[in-house]
Amino acid sequence: MAKMQLSIFIAVTLLFFSSPTTTAKTASPPAPILPPTPAPAPAPDHVNLTELLSVAGPFHTFLDYLLSSGVIETFQNQANNTEEGITIFVPKDDAFKAQKNPPLSNLTKDQLKQLLLFHAIPHYYSLSEFKNLSQSGPVSTFAGGQYSLKFTDVSGTVRIDSLWTRTKVSSSVFSTDPVAVYQVNRVLLPEAIFGTDVPPMPAPAPAPVVSSPSDSPSADSEGVASPKSSHKNSAKSLAFAPIAVAVSGLVAALFL
Ligand SMILES: *[C@@H]1O[C@H](CO)[C@@H](O)[C@H](O)[C@H]1NC(C)=O
Ligand SMILES: *[C@@H]1O[C@H](CO)[C@@H](O)[C@H](O)[C@H]1NC(C)=O
Ligand SMILES: *[C@@H]1O[C@H](CO)[C@@H](O)[C@H](O)[C@H]1NC(C)=O
Ligand SMILES: *[C@@H]1O[C@H](CO)[C@@H](O)[C@H](O)[C@H]1NC(C)=O
Numbered sequence: 001m002a003k004m005q006l007s008i009f010i011a012v013t014l015l016f017f018s019s020p021t022t023t024a025k026t027a028s029p030p031a032p033i034l035p036p037t038p039a040p041a042p043a044p045d046h047v048n049l050t051e052l053l054s055v056a057g058p059f060h061t062f063l064d065y066l067l068s069s070g071v072i073e074t075f076q077n078q079a080n081n082t083e084e085g086i087t088i089f090v091p092k093d094d095a096f097k098a099q100k101n102p103p104l105s106n107l108t109k110d111q112l113k114q115l116l117l118f119h120a121i122p123h124y125y126s127l128s129e130f131k132n133l134s135q136s137g138p139v140s141t142f143a144g145g146q147y148s149l150k151f152t153d154v155s156g157t158v159r160i161d162s163l164w165t166r167t168k169v170s171s172s173v174f175s176t177d178p179v180a181v182y183q184v185n186r187v188l189l190p191e192a193i194f195g196t197d198v199p200p201m202p203a204p205a206p207a208p209v210v211s212s213p214s215d216s217p218s219a220d221s222e223g224v225a226s227p228k229s230s231h232k233n234s235a236k237s238l239a240f241a242p243i244a245v246a247v248s249g250l251v252a253a254l255f256l
Contacts, residue, residue, distance in 0.1 A: 046079075046080065047079050047174070047176075047179040048076075049066075049072065049075055049076050049079055049088075049179075049181075050063065050067070050072060050076075052173075052174055052181060053066075053090065053181070056173045056174070056181070057090070057092055057093065057173075057183070058092060058093045059090050059091075059092060059093065059183075060093055061091075061093045061096040061097075062090050062091060062093075062096070062116075062119075065112065065116055066116060069109070069112060069113050069116055070113075071113060071116045071117060074117070074142065075088065075120060075142075078120075078122050078142075079178065079179045081178065082177075082178045083178075084122055084123050084124070084178065085123060085124025085177055085178025085179060085180070086120055086121070086122060086123070086124060086178065086179055086180070087120065087121040087123060087124055087125045087180040087182070088119060088120045088179075088180065088181050088182070089119045089120070089160070089169070089182050089183075089184045089188060090119065090173065090181055090182065090183055090184065091119075091183075091184050091185070091186060091187045091188070092183060092185075095184070095185060095186050095187050096187060098186075099186075099187045101199060102189070102194055104187070107193070111193050114143045114147065114190065114192070114193060115143075115187075115188075115189070115190060115193060117141060117142040117143035117144075117147070118141045118142070118143045118147045118149075118188055118190045119141070119142075119188055120141060120142045121139055121140070121141055121142065121149070122142055124177050124178045124179065124180055125180060126175055126177075126180065127158060127169070127172060127175065127182075130151050130153055130158045130169075131153040133151045134151045134152045134153045137150070138150045139151065143190065143192075146190075146192040147190045147192050149162065149188070150162065154168075157169070158182075160184065160188065162188070162189070162190075162191065163191050163196060163198050164189035164190075164191065164194055164198055165186050165187070165188050165189050166186075167184050167185045167186035167188070168184070168185065169182040169183065169184060170183050170184060170185050171183045
């Protein structure tokens, strides 16, 4: 009898001491883990610009310049910044080949760096937002205030016109907040480097050199109009919009 009471007492005592620790073990971990993630904001997919530019395009010349100058770090850092994001205008290899007058080979290291920074804006803009930008005057690029770009929207096509360069966004390579990469037909030449002494008729002449299918009006309306309608929503839902937005299947594959 006494023996049985003792064993019951021991069992109860063991239960009493063990249960709080076991429940504490199972109950306590979820408590501190849940509060730090209250916002529904999904951890955005990190876009690796080096990878993106190496599979799209071909943009090898531009990418090589970015890597050798170290500007890729600046761009990647901004691409990681989900508050502001980045918009990059990328000339194809053809455009660099066609850039003979003035030649880029004469630029100093610093000037080349400025020229590269001139190809990006430290803010994400979807194509549809350029319509508004065209009414708000020149936009400062990554190279600073003296290095601004003027955009105009010509029936859905984003044109970039400066003293030295007349070109347009010929396709959307990638556009999901916070990163936009748009292909342009020409290297963008800042006045701050090349001055205001423009050789006569610089823009219309090179047309035959760059005349790829993307130069035709029909390719244009495809490249610009179709992402336009879907951009806003896909950028907001952020989920796996890259697949819907990315023009190239290779680019989409990066995210799978
Ligand atoms: C981006 O991709 C390149 C090429 O694949 C790789 O060398 C680099 O380490 C990657 N960078 C980051 C930050 O993931
Ligand atoms: C960008 O973010 C990735 C992933 O978090 C990180 O590996 C990389 O170092 C970052 N790069 C820069 C330049 O901030
Ligand atoms: C570029 O440099 C070469 C040699 O360094 C020179 O002959 C040429 O005139 C320069 N071109 C321009 C446009 O400055
Ligand atoms: C563009 O401007 C209009 C009014 O001018 C505004 O309603 C619209 O939200 C703006 N769109 C963007 C993308 O900023």
